[in-house]
Amino acid sequence: MQLPGPRTPVAAIAEIFAREHERTYGHRADADPVQIVNVRIVARTRRDGFSASAVPRHKSSMRGHFDGSGRNAYFGPHHGIHATPVLSRFELDREEPCGGPLLIEEYDATTLVPPGCSVRLDHLDNMVIRIDH
Numbered sequence: 001m002q003l004p005g006p007r008t009p010v011a012a013i014a015e016i017f018a019r020e021h022e023r024t025y026g027h028r029a030d031a032d033p034v035q036i037v038n039v040r041i042v043a044r045t046r047r048d049g050f051s052a053s054a055v056p057r058h059k060s061s062m063r064g065h066f067d068g069s070g071r072n073a074y075f076g077p078h079h080g081i082h083a084t085p086v087l088s089r090f091e092l093d094r095e096e097p098c099g100g101p102l103l104i105e106e107y108d109a110t111t112l113v114p115p116g117c118s119v120r121l122d123h124l125d126n127m128v129i130r131i132d133h
Contacts, residue, residue: 073103079115094121097130 003013014034022028073084084101089111092098097120100113104127111127113119119129 071103073101073112075101075112075114082115089127092119092121092127094123096120099132 003016008016013036017034018028018030070083070085072081074081079101082101084103086103086105087098089104089106092104097118098113100117100119101115102113102119104111104113104119111119111129113129117129117131119127122128
């Protein structure tokens, strides 16, 4: 469901939902409470000259992709335990994907890229994991 504008009142959101519910299921559920569970936000900036590619990308001391260092990681009964390279998120590339298995560390999260998958950054620096097999 897409809202008509950035400051849509909650009552209007409930009404839009009720109309969509009626269109989809043939009845309204006006007595039932409406609960917003997920919100997806797309934001744009008006600052001239800004782009995600202009954000400085600092290499980390966690480099491990090419020198064979890393940590043991368990990938389930099919793949078992692998000595897994550890990368910083800043070491990922936008053009060239890195093949798993990998551990990608950030200050607040660790992302596991299983064997048979690859990861790269998109134009907004989101990690995109592709299942290659």
